[in-house]
Amino acid sequence: MTAVLALLLAGRTLHGPLPSALDLARIQFGFTISFHIIFPAITIGLASFLAVLEACWLRTHNALYRDLYHFWSKIFAVNFGMGVVSGLVMAYQFGTNWSAFSDFAGSITGPLLAYEVLTAFFLEAGFLGVMLFGWRRVGPHLHFASTVLVALGTLVSATWILASNSWMQTPQGHAIVDGRVVPVDWFAVIFNPSFPYRLAHMGIAAFVATALFVAASGAWHLLRGNDNAAIRKMFSMSLWMLLAAAPLQAFVGDLHGLNTLEHQPAKLAAIEGHWDNHGTDGTPLILFGMPDMANEETRYRIEVPHLGSLLLTHTFDGAVPALKDFAPEDRPNAAVVFWSFRLMVGLGLLMIALAVTALWLRRGDRLWDSRPFLRCALWMGPAGIVALLAGWYTTEIGRQPWTVYGLLRTADAVSAHGPAELSVTLLAFVLVYCVVFGSGIVYMMRLIRVGPVLREGEHPVQGGPGRPRTPMRPLSAAERRNTDRDLEQGG
Numbered sequence: 001m002t003a004v005l006a007l008l009l010a011g012r013t014l015h016g017p018l019p020s021a022l023d024l025a026r027i028q029f030g031f032t033i034s035f036h037i038i039f040p041a042i043t044i045g046l047a048s049f050l051a052v053l054e055a056c057w058l059r060t061h062n063a064l065y066r067d068l069y070h071f072w073s074k075i076f077a078v079n080f081g082m083g084v085v086s087g088l089v090m091a092y093q094f095g096t097n098w099s100a101f102s103d104f105a106g107s108i109t110g111p112l113l114a115y116e117v118l119t120a121f122f123l124e125a126g127f128l129g130v131m132l133f134g135w136r137r138v139g140p141h142l143h144f145a146s147t148v149l150v151a152l153g154t155l156v157s158a159t160w161i162l163a164s165n166s167w168m169q170t171p172q173g174h175a176i177v178d179g180r181v182v183p184v185d186w187f188a189v190i191f192n193p194s195f196p197y198r199l200a201h202m203g204i205a206a207f208v209a210t211a212l213f214v215a216a217s218g219a220w221h222l223l224r225g226n227d228n229a230a231i232r233k234m235f236s237m238s239l240w241m242l243l244a245a246a247p248l249q250a251f252v253g254d255l256h257g258l259n260t261l262e263h264q265p266a267k268l269a270a271i272e273g274h275w276d277n278h279g280t281d282g283t284p285l286i287l288f289g290m291p292d293m294a295n296e297e298t299r300y301r302i303e304v305p306h307l308g309s310l311l312l313t314h315t316f317d318g319a320v321p322a323l324k325d326f327a328p329e330d331r332p333n334a335a336v337v338f339w340s341f342r343l344m345v346g347l348g349l350l351m352i353a354l355a356v357t358a359l360w361l362r363r364g365d366r367l368w369d370s371r372p373f374l375r376c377a378l379w380m381g382p383a384g385i386v387a388l389l390a391g392w393y394t395t396e397i398g399r400q401p402w403t404v405y406g407l408l409r410t411a412d413a414v415s416a417h418g419p420a421e422l423s424v425t426l427l428a429f430v431l432v433y434c435v436v437f438g439s440g441i442v443y444m445m446r447l448i449r450v451g452p453v454l455r456e457g458e459h460p461v462q463g464g465p466g467r468p469r470t471p472m473r474p475l476s477a478a479e480r481r482n483t484d485r486d487l488e489q490g491g
Contacts (some may be wrong), residue, residue, distance in 0.1 A: 025097045025414050028429060030396075033088050035393035035433050037392060038385055039083030044158060044203070045210020046076040047151035047294065050131075052237075054144050062457060064233045070135070071230075071452035072214075075444055077132055080124075084442045089429075097422070101403050101413035105181045108174060108189055112164040120157035124150050162202055164281035166195040167402050168393070170263045181407070193263050197256040198395075204249045205391065207241060208351060209384025214238035216381025217448045219374040230452040232368055239367075239377075250348060254311075261312055264405065265321035267398035270334040271341045272308060273298040274322045281315040283308035286341070291334035294323060298338075332400045336393065344390040347383045354380055 019027070050073055059064035091113065094102050130138060130146040138146075166453070173188025174181045183189050221227070260268045261423030273286045275296050286310040309318040323331055354376060361367045382422030399405055403413040 008009060019419060021417050021419050021422055022411055022414050024419055024426055028097065028422060028426045029093055034389055035437055036086035036090055037081050039086060041206040041209050041388055042213060043083050044154045044206040046072055047154045049210060050076060050457035051147045051151045054147050058144055064230050067230050067452045068234050068453050073132060075447050078440055078444050082437055091484050097415050098413050099415040101408065104408050105404055108167060108181055108183050109164050112160055116157055116160035120153045120160065133455060152415060158203060159199060162199045163190045163195055166198050167192050169399055170194040171404055171407055194259055197259045200252045201256050204245050204252060205388045207245045208249055209388055211238045211241040211245060212380055212384040215377050219377035221451050222368055223374050226451055227368065230454060239358040242351060243359055246351040246355050266326045266330060267332060269321045269323045270332045270337040270398055272320065273334060273338045274320060275324050277319055277322045282306035282319040285311060291338050293334060332398045337398045340393040342388045344387045344394065347387040350380065351383060
């Protein structure tokens with residue numbers, strides 16, 4: 001949001017001193033998708049986390065897993081609701097702001113989004129109520145099956161969305177008839193060249209972001225002295241997940257980069273900040289620098305000789321595409337892509353370091369008592385979301401100036417609106433999103449601040465006088481829990 005407002009106030013745009021309709025449409029879509037992508041990512045991770053917690057409860061009958069399930073299910077419910085609401089806006093924008101794109105590619109993107117609704121959304125909607133409100137109302141195995149199916153639904157949803165977006169990055173299996181895309185091979189459309197890598201990269205990113213989210217909540221409680229078995233359990237489980245997922249993400253990211261080298265070389269050149277080929281001398285890896293689009297150079301660069309060739313071609317002197325290999329109108333904004341990629345990679349390295357440090361601290365049972373480490377875990381809480389957004393910006397801005405890579409330019413995909421209409425709707429989106437989703441995020445933070453309620457699953461659904469009662473609405477949980485805690489402490 002800050003970047004959007006700064007761009008508007010400074011009057012610096014892609015096409016002139018004042019924002020054009022195309023600029024405003026791109027900013028509006030970028031703003032809304034930046035909000036939206038946060039919630040599905042956490043939903044994917046939390047749904048799987050809940051399935052693991054319930055499986056552990058059924059297998060061991062350890063009450064800690066049950067208590068953690070009830071705690072995180074309420075946070076999941078709020079997050080899921082915000083994800084659904086913000087996702088509806090994205091679908092409408094295809095018709096309102098990007099009607100030329102819908103007219104050109106709707107025969108492919110439309111069915112893929114419909115498949116998501118018919119499979120993932122119906123699966124989630126069908127079992128979400130049982131998952132959230134069926135505890136003690138249905139059998140334990142049916143309830144567990146509902147949790148697993150909701151978790152599966154979130155992954156299926158991501159699969160269809162990534163299939164659609166990946167086709168826009170590396171389109172396959174189509175023909176162009178009368179100026180419109182027509183599918184001729186649905187298998188090739190769905191399983192396009194970048195789809196497997198992008199699906200794996202995004203899925204792991206969701207698990208990493210959720211692990212850091214859960215770890216930060218546990219660290220916050222431990223730093224405040226709220227040290228109990230449930231807090232320790234969720235803190236430990238999240239760090240084990242981070243240890244498994246963060247290095248795997250680095251490996252998948254390398255494979256994704258090689259795929260980008262083959263199918264989107266201009267994007268890779270912008271990521272690397274390379275303007276000229278180095279012949280047989282090998283390509284250096286530019287660690288830091290300032291890409292200058294006007295002068296076609298990366299200034300103040302700090303580079304490691306031959307490392308770019310080694311990472312990207314797995315040879316010491318392999319050639320890597322350079323930005324000058326492409327016409328100026330076909331180049332993405334190298335300055336943005338260069339730094340968003342490095343932000344993602346830098347945070348990824350910090351995540352691996354955090355997970356390895358946690359493994360080392362487990363020796364001697366120091367994981368819960370090292371306040372410097374707990375502070376680092378707390379500060380790293382938003383890192384997964386920031387890295388996910390940085391990676392998404394790298395992918396989407398790196399695709400420019402194309403909406404469908406090599407087939408449809410972004411300038412030709414926008415609807416015929418003027419700057420005035422788009423300025424009003426953009427301002428409305430900023431205000432409404434900040435109020436609605438800001439309130440939801442604040443409420444989730446309140447739930448996290450309260451923490452897990454021990455023995456919650458033992459409470460009857462309908463309590464009598466003087467007996468506890470499990471709330472049927474997630475939004476009633478925070479106040480009730482504060483009251484219970486006050487009573488327990490003699491307040």
